[in-house]
Amino acid sequence: xxxxxxxxxxxxxxxxxxISRARLARNISGEPFVNLANREEQLRIRDGIASALRxxxxxxxxxxxxxxxxxxxxxxxxxxxxISPKFLEPGPHRLAGYRDDARLSxxxxxxxxxxxQGYGLAGGLSLAWANAKxxxxxxxxxxxxxxxxxxxxxxxxxxxxxxxxxxxLMLHLPGISLIGGMDRMQHAADDxxxxxxxxxxxxxxxxxxxxxxxxxRTLGVDEEDLLRFLEDDFLSxxxxxxxxxxxxxxxxxxEFLDDRVQRALAMLRHARLLGEREALxxxxxxxxxxAVGLLSGIPLETASQLMQRVRSGHLTRSTGCTEEEPLRxxxxxxxxxxxxxxxxxxEQA
Amino acid sequence: METSFRExxxxxxxxxxxxxxxxxxxxxxxxxxxxxxxxxxHLCSECAAKAGLTANEPQMDAPTNPVEMIKQVLAAGxxxxxxxxxxxxxxxxxxxxxxxxxxxxxxxxYQALQVPLQPLxxxxxxxxARELPEHQGLRPxxxxxxxxxxxxxxxxxxxxxxxxxxxxxxRAADLRDKIRKLSEGAEPLDQAE
Numbered sequence: 001x002x003x004x005x006x007x008x009x010x011x012x013x014x015x016x017x018x019i020s021r022a023r024l025a026r027n028i029s030g031e032p033f034v035n036l037a038n039r040e041e042q043l044r045i046r047d048g049i050a051s052a053l054r055x056x057x058x059x060x061x062x063x064x065x066x067x068x069x070x071x072x073x074x075x076x077x078x079x080x081x082x083i084s085p086k087f088l089e090p091g092p093h094r095l096a097g098y099r100d101d102a103r104l105s106x107x108x109x110x111x112x113x114x115x116x117q118g119y120g121l122a123g124g125l126s127l128a129w130a131n132a133k134x135x136x137x138x139x140x141x142x143x144x145x146x147x148x149x150x151x152x153x154x155x156x157x158x159x160x161x162x163x164x165x166x167x168x169l170m171l172h173l174p175g176i177s178l179i180g181g182m183d184r185m186q187h188a189a190d191d192x193x194x195x196x197x198x199x200x201x202x203x204x205x206x207x208x209x210x211x212x213x214x215x216x217r218t219l220g221v222d223e224e225d226l227l228r229f230l231e232d233d234f235l236s237x238x239x240x241x242x243x244x245x246x247x248x249x250x251x252x253x254x255e256f257l258d259d260r261v262q263r264a265l266a267m268l269r270h271a272r273l274l275g276e277r278e279a280l281x282x283x284x285x286x287x288x289x290x291a292v293g294l295l296s297g298i299p300l301e302t303a304s305q306l307m308q309r310v311r312s313g314h315l316t317r318s319t320g321c322t323e324e325e326p327l328r329x330x331x332x333x334x335x336x337x338x339x340x341x342x343x344x345x346x347e348q349a
Numbered sequence: 350m351e352t353s354f355r356e357x358x359x360x361x362x363x364x365x366x367x368x369x370x371x372x373x374x375x376x377x378x379x380x381x382x383x384x385x386x387x388x389x390x391h392l393c394s395e396c397a398a399k400a401g402l403t404a405n406e407p408q409m410d411a412p413t414n415p416v417e418m419i420k421q422v423l424a425a426g427x428x429x430x431x432x433x434x435x436x437x438x439x440x441x442x443x444x445x446x447x448x449x450x451x452x453x454x455x456x457x458x459y460q461a462l463q464v465p466l467q468p469l470x471x472x473x474x475x476x477x478a479r480e481l482p483e484h485q486g487l488r489p490x491x492x493x494x495x496x497x498x499x500x501x502x503x504x505x506x507x508x509x510x511x512x513x514x515x516x517x518x519x520r521a522a523d524l525r526d527k528i529r530k531l532s533e534g535a536e537p538l539d540q541a542e
Contacts (some may be wrong), residue, residue, distance in 0.1 A: 152484030220482025
């Protein structure tokens, strides 16, 4: 089977969609779920799945063992959304595999024995699904997944039972947010049986106007139907509303919007200390300014990438710093450098 | 008149029920359904023994084959059997544990705890539907579907359990008749067991 990792990305929705992800939950038949498995069973499950994955070199996976790898490495994978916060919590014997191009990752012994995650970028939900499905079908030939006729794939939490699929989109919605439309969005999502949450998943708040949206229903709906529903009925509507909100702000409150964007740029270009949260909020405004054409000369891609590179794990990896204060300095330096800010202060030059 | 009672092993069932006689934690639960009226008794092991109640079928004998299970329901006669606090025969998980952790213990829990689980799955999946939708989508490539009569029996049995749980006894009686009719028609399948 040819895996679609190299497929061309559609970038038509780049102004609103940051990441598309398709996750599949699977468990090994005849084994207890992770929450009940003893250490020996955890190891057997982990090694069985890992050995099947190692037999598939075409997946191009690198490995991450949270018990032996440095913590900073896990933080980077978390910030790239390749693993979940839960995966890094102390618990059972676990293992993650991921592609360097972030198109695929697998988590072994998170809540379920196996979680396969496929990724696409802007509007790449179909690609995300194709990546996850490709990996799942290859594994299906080597592993015996728990399944029954009525309920489909059996998962540790009944909210995933059936297809075990969670399609999610990371959306940048500053326009809807600034015109006060988030409550309405929340209701619309509820009506469509979709879950809306903050940046880092369940229970987290939305930093930098980033929102994660995913399906709730997993039973009785075919994966492809769900995908079409999310793309056609939901995503296209949200993108239209977000663009409309941005246009409305631009035509009726141009000074207000321009002021916010220019202030954000000035802060980012001149700040000497930047916290993670502050940097993300400012970069969100910057990204909005670029998307609506108030700022020229800075590519949208630069703003999107910075929103990841200013995260603490990424900074620790690129600079070696682990403490808060030096990280704030490094973060401000990085942003100034990338956005053409003023030179280093003389004493540091 | 049929009664059903069942002993809970050890501390796994901790819903806080107390023995009706002595106030100690109750681990034998008897539920009688007669002419649509339900009465319950909750006793500790000692008081249950004094009252002459013992657990009915030991766990190892609990049938896992759906056809056998349905036969057992039918054998229960005109009164409907209600089983309190089921426990997964494979991993020992109870519904009380699930309520605490929001996680099941093993794939077999879906079958063992289906009565209390079903309304929860319904609620989390599709608020407006009355019955669980059937799985659509990918399947394991080596999975073989059960024969059609068995599938229908499994579905009817599940609906029956749901009706009993919701105390809709008229509907339950209808379903039981349907199951009876269908299993008579499916004689070759039964004999094949």
